[in-house]
Amino acid sequence: MTAATARTPPGVPAGAPSRGTRFTRLMLAEWTKIRSVRSTFWALILLVVLDLGFTALFMGLTVGQWDKTDAEDRATLAADPVSSILGSGFFLSQLTVCVLGVLVIASEYSTGMIRASLLAVPRRLPMLWAKATVFALVVLVLGTAVSFVSFFMGAAILHDKVEVSLGDPGVLRAVIGGGLYLAMLGLFALAVGAIVRHPAGGITGVIGFVLVLAPLAQLLPGSIGEHVHAYLPSEAGHLIANAHQGKDDLLTPWQGYGVFALWTFALLTVAAVLLKRRDA
Numbered sequence: 400m401t402a403a404t405a406r407t408p409p410g411v412p413a414g415a416p417s418r419g420t421r422f423t424r425l426m427l428a429e430w431t432k433i434r435s436v437r438s439t440f441w442a443l444i445l446l447v448v449l450d451l452g453f454t455a456l457f458m459g460l461t462v463g464q465w466d467k468t469d470a471e472d473r474a475t476l477a478a479d480p481v482s483s484i485l486g487s488g489f490f491l492s493q494l495t496v497c498v499l500g501v502l503v504i505a506s507e508y509s510t511g512m513i514r515a516s517l518l519a520v521p522r523r524l525p526m527l528w529a530k531a532t533v534f535a536l537v538v539l540v541l542g543t544a545v546s547f548v549s550f551f552m553g554a555a556i557l558h559d560k561v562e563v564s565l566g567d568p569g570v571l572r573a574v575i576g577g578g579l580y581l582a583m584l585g586l587f588a589l590a591v592g593a594i595v596r597h598p599a600g601g602i603t604g605v606i607g608f609v610l611v612l613a614p615l616a617q618l619l620p621g622s623i624g625e626h627v628h629a630y631l632p633s634e635a636g637h638l639i640a641n642a643h644q645g646k647d648d649l650l651t652p653w654q655g656y657g658v659f660a661l662w663t664f665a666l667l668t669v670a671a672v673l674l675k676r677r678d679a
Contacts, residue, residue, distance in 0.1 A: 421525070422525060422528075422529060425520065425525055425526060425529035426529045426532060426533050428519075428529070429526075429529045429530045429532075429533040429534075430533050433503065433533060433534060433537065436506075438499070438502060438506075439499060439503075442495045442498060442499040442502075443495075443499070443537075443541055445492075445495045446492050446495040446496060446541065446542075446545065447492075447541070447545055449488070449491050449492035449495065450488035450489065450492035450545050450549055451488065451545070451548060451549055451552060452488075453487050453488050453490060453491060453492065454484060454485075454487045454488035454549045454552055454553050455552060455553075455556065456487075457483075457487035458483075458484060458487060458552075458553045458556040458557055459556055461476070461483070461557070461560075462556055462557060462559070462560055465560055476561060477561050478643065479641055479642050479643050479645070480553075480554070480557055480561045480563040481550060481563060481567075481569075481570050481573045481574065481640075481641070481642045482573065482640060482641040482642060483553075484549060484550055484552075484553030484554065484557070484563075485546060485549060485550065485553075485573065485574070485577045485640045486637070486640070487549075487553065488545070488549045488553075489577065489580070489581075489637065489640070492545075493581065493584055493609065493633075494606065494609070494610075496538055496542075496581050496584050496585045496588065497584065497588045497602065497605040497606055497609060498588075498602050498605075499538075499585070499588070500534065500538075500584070500585040500586070500587070500588025500589040500591075500592060500605070501588050501589070501591060501592035501595075501598060501601035501602050501605055502592070502598055502602075503530065503534050503589055503592065504527075504530060504589055504592045504593045505592035505593075505595065505596055505597055505598045505601045506598055508596040508597070509597065509598055523674050523675055524671055524674065524675065527593065527667075527670065527671060527674055530589070531586055531589055531590075531667065534585055534586070534589055535582045535583075535585055535586050536582075538578075538581050538582045538584075538585040539578050539579070539581070539582035540578075541578075541581075542577060542578035542579075542580075542581030542582060543574075543575060543577070543578025543579075544578075545577075545578075546574050546575070546576075546577030546578050546581075546640075547574055549577070550565075550570075550574045550577075567642070568642070568643075569641075569642035569643050569652075570642050572639075572642070572652070573639070573640050573641055573642045573652070574640075576639035576640045576641075576652065576656070577639075577640045579639055579656065580636050580637055580639050580640055580656070580659075583636055583656070583659050583660060583663055584609075584633065584636065586663050586667065587605070587608075587632060587659070587662065587663045587666060588601070588605045589667075590663060590666035590667045590669070590670045591604050591605050591608075591666060592605075593667075593670035593673070593674065594666065594669055594670050594673060608631070608632055608633060609632075609633045612631055613628060613631055613633070613634050616628035616631060625649065626649065629648070629649040629650055629655075630650075630658055632658070632659050632662040632663070633659070634655075635650055635654075635655035635656070635658035635659050635662075636655060636656055636658070636659030637655070638650060638651070638652045638654075638655030638656065639652045639653065639655060639656040639659075640652075
């Protein structure tokens, strides 16, 4: 009796690992690179410290100045306290994700390590997808955890003035959305880093998108300025961390996150095309 043998697809060496296995190995390699770089550890620690620190600071100031706050501002806070809680921490802590996202790939170009990476993965694009997947998962897990801790901390501080719980409509989605926003922001920064291929230039570009373009867009006259501002990546993306759509918001939380995802997908597509065409 002849033993049955598995047929190997044409063009694939016998005994070669499957695509899924190869991609898993690439992800493990990227995970090793990310966790072995000291800057990654300190950037993530800084994310936690800044987020929780500014949440406690701003919520404490809000409660301390409650009697001096305008009635309209109080009503805005009471209508969606979770957006104020999460926004307080994300205002500056998101910059650590921007910087780290750029450095994850741009630092390989500045040190020359990218050549070794591309020699190991001649097809190039699987390396980019593995790096993006691992980095997004790391930020998603940590960002979601920080978002929950920030929410419970802020809710406890605001308890005497405004009550909010995870069971309220839209709150759980908003808290999880905080992690989703940071993960997408990390991918956005990584895409910019892959396009620019220089740490300083990439960081400047991402921070410009996140902090500079929004105020400038508001200077545009009439509805043009409103629409440009609403469809900027970070302005649209952070809506996912709001429990409800604001009266002045042109997009719902999920629509805003979809716009941010489209921005990110477009930049990743450009990064992929340039990775294939340019020399390392």
